[in-house]
Amino acid sequence: DQQVKQNSPSLSVQEGRISILNCDYTNSMFDYFLWYKKYPAEGPTFLISISSIKDKNEDGRFTVFLNKSAKHLSLHIVPSQPGDSAVYFCAASITGNQFYFGTGTSLTVIP
Amino acid sequence: NAGVTQTPKFRVLKTGQSMTLLCAQDMNHEYMYWYRQDPGMGLRLIHYSVGEGTTAKGEVPDGYNVSRLKKQNFLLGLESAAPSQTSVYFCASSSWRDQPQHFGDGTRLSIL
Numbered sequence: 580d581q582q583v584k585q586n587s588p589s590l591s592v593q594e595g596r597i598s599i600l601n602c603d604y605t606n607s608m609f610d611y612f613l614w615y616k617k618y619p620a621e622g623p624t625f626l627i628s629i630s631s632i633k634d635k636n637e638d639g640r641f642t643v644f645l646n647k648s649a650k651h652l653s654l655h656i657v658p659s660q661p662g663d664s665a666v667y668f669c670a671a672s673i674t675g676n677q678f679y680f681g682t683g684t685s686l687t688v689i690p
Numbered sequence: 691n692a693g694v695t696q697t698p699k700f701r702v703l704k705t706g707q708s709m710t711l712l713c714a715q716d717m718n719h720e721y722m723y724w725y726r727q728d729p730g731m732g733l734r735l736i737h738y739s740v741g742e743g744t745t746a747k748g749e750v751p752d753g754y755n756v757s758r759l760k761k762q763n764f765l766l767g768l769e770s771a772a773p774s775q776t777s778v779y780f781c782a783s784s785s786w787r788d789q790p791q792h793f794g795d796g797t798r799l800s801i802l
Contacts, residue, residue: 583732611788622694622780622793623733668732674788677748680725680732 582606583671585681593689598656600684602669607650609671613678614643614654617666626667627654630674659688692716696781696794703771703801711766711797713781721784722764723748723791724756726777733780739764740787771801 584603592598602612610631615623629636629643629652636643642655656663666685670678694715703709713722720741725733735748739758753775755767764783768775778798782791 581732613790615793620795622782622795624793625790628790670733672788676787677735677738678791680734682730682732 580605581682582609582679583669583681585667585669585684587684588682589685589687591687591689592659594661595658598654598659598663598686598688600654600656600667600669600686602652602654602681604650604652604671604679606671606673606679607647608673609679611672611674612643612645612652613670614641615668615670615680616663617668617683623668656686659686661688661690664688694781694783694792694794696779696797698797699795700798701800703768703799705771705773705801707771707801708767708769709771709799710768711779711781711799713764713766713783713794714762715764715781715783715792716762717783717785717792718761719783719785719792720761721787721789721791722758723782723784724754724764724766725780725782726750726775727780727796728777736766736779773801775799776801 613628614626617623723738724736737756742761781794784791
């Protein structure tokens with residue numbers, strides 16, 4: 580049973596606009612969340628994280644929002660750039676335990 | 691600047707054959723992991739290690755064995771390959787259990 584879900588397999592956005600990638604989870608005990616970015620033929624690379632004590636974390640163009648009551652997190656990329664085209668995975672864990680990964684969302688940023 | 695290196699990158703096996711995937715990291719990380727990625731599914735944890743000489747089962751350990759004889763290396767073995775083990779395998783390492791993991795570029799394994 581998938582504990583972390585990314586219900587949108589793909590997303591297309593115009594360059595310069597905002598990209599919003601969504602992730603839902605079922606386990607209310609999860610307290611640490613990460614986003615990874617993956618290019619073809621490469622491994623995932625860490626992008627940004629958030630712990631459950633926060634509801635927002637920013638790093639440059641990337642912001643992650645956490646809504647614990649809805650068991651939902653989202654990644655915002657502003658402004659989107661063609662180099663952001665990749666597959667994005669969210670992952671969740673109970674601190675100190677294994678991470679559970681979503682199925683990924685393929686983002687295409689159109690120049 | 692190697693990070694996490696996986697060998698081989700591609701392999702085709704016949705059902706029943708055995709093979710070992712090698713993962714090497716040069717970051718002195720304690721934790722190492724093996725995942726598989728299948729279409730429509732997220733990365734699933736096969737086995738992991740919390741330090742040299744230790745191994746533990748993840749979500750989907752059946753059909754696989756692992757060894758961590760040296761801190762920098764984590765081996766994943768398939769004793770008798772099955773078509774259901776056709777997948778892309780990723781190795782990862784981290785300095786601590788809940789720290790972001792560094793991934794290798796993957797091994798694409800096909801079992802006929």
